[in-house]
Amino acid sequence: MNLLEGPRAKLARAREHVELLKEEFEAWTGKLELATVLDKDRSQVIITVTSVPEFPLRWSTIMGDAVHNYRCVLDHLVWQLARANLPAEQTPPNTVQFPIVSAEDDWAGQRFRVGSL
Numbered sequence: 001m002n003l004l005e006g007p008r009a010k011l012a013r014a015r016e017h018v019e020l021l022k023e024e025f026e027a028w029t030g031k032l033e034l035a036t037v038l039d040k041d042r043s044q045v046i047i048t049v050t051s052v053p054e055f056p057l058r059w060s061t062i063m064g065d066a067v068h069n070y071r072c073v074l075d076h077l078v079w080q081l082a083r084a085n086l087p088a089e090q091t092p093p094n095t096v097q098f099p100i101v102s103a104e105d106d107w108a109g110q111r112f113r114v115g116s117l
Contacts, residue, residue, distance in 0.1 A: 014069035
């Protein structure tokens with residue numbers, strides 16, 4: 001198996017989720033009710049949204065699946081890089097993953113996640 005086959009499959013699945021969300025959003029925007037007023041004095045058209053349908057709960061689950069798959073792609077790439085840099089009989093430790101932090105100062109504490117890459 002190609003080292004990038006798994007990450008590419010996860011990436012493709014994430015893109016499927018995003019495309020589905022785009023399609024559903026486009027259909028949802030077609031249900032918006034709009035009012036249009038022509039203001040001749042100012043030479044402008046005023047468009048007001050008069051009714052907004054409820055956001056479907058499933059959008060949050062679709063987006064969550066997409067984000068999770070994108071995260072898995074990063075982890076999978078780091079794992080495959082670690083594998084490629086080890087002898088064939090060895091596997092990377094379970095701590096190998098793509099480090100994600102919320103503050104720049106936290107990077108140093110996550111260095112172990114990428115092993116010796």
